[in-house]
Amino acid sequence: MQALADDLVEDYVEHCRMHGTSWADIGSALGVTRQAVQQRFHAPHKRYSPETMTDDLGQAMTQVKLAAVQHRNNYIGTEHLLWGLTAQDNGATRLLQDAGVSPDAVHRSVGSRLSMGASQAAERIAWTPYSRKAIALAEARSQRNGSDRIGCDDLLVGLAGVGRGVAADILTEAGFQPAEADSGLDAPVVGA
Secondary structure, eight states, X not given: OHHHXXXXXXXXHHHHHHTTXXXXXXXXXXXXOHXXXXXXXXXXXXXXXXXXXXXXXXXXXXXXXXXXXXXXXXXXXXXXXXXXXXXXXXXXXXXXXXXXXXXXXXXXXXXXXXXXXXXXXXXSOEEOHHHHHHHHHHHHHHHHTTOSSBOHHHHHHHHHHHXXXXXXXXXXXXXOOHHHHOTTOOOOOOOO
């Protein structure tokens, strides 16, 4: 229950930060100081740290953040994750190719859907709820496969497994079927 409560508070804080709420206002709403809330939520979540990712995924995450910053977005959405995964050869692009889907076509499709925002680059760009669900599915897949590090292919299957968001739409349109590519994928998360 505590983990669920922590996730809900993190969602609230990220939502507020994405919409321009100050750290002081968030701290006031949570009954703590601005410094306390900033220290607690400013550091990246453990799931997003380099220690939990393969080197390929770490490189893809550089592209993810670059896409968000270049498009002046103050969030990491599923579209940014898919953009980063298809920016260079890795486990995700090989999984797409094995499924008969062109990684380049997926990358171009994502590029056409990235919209320009008005945000300035931030030290910590908040992840959307769908993006966090995708990384949680990726983490679960990597653990089922006996790995303690998340790979690009894990995140690709996670993005498709969420079943919602820009990345899932693009992957569906491209014909990527995660169940065929990975028989261990759980059912899509609905109502996220």
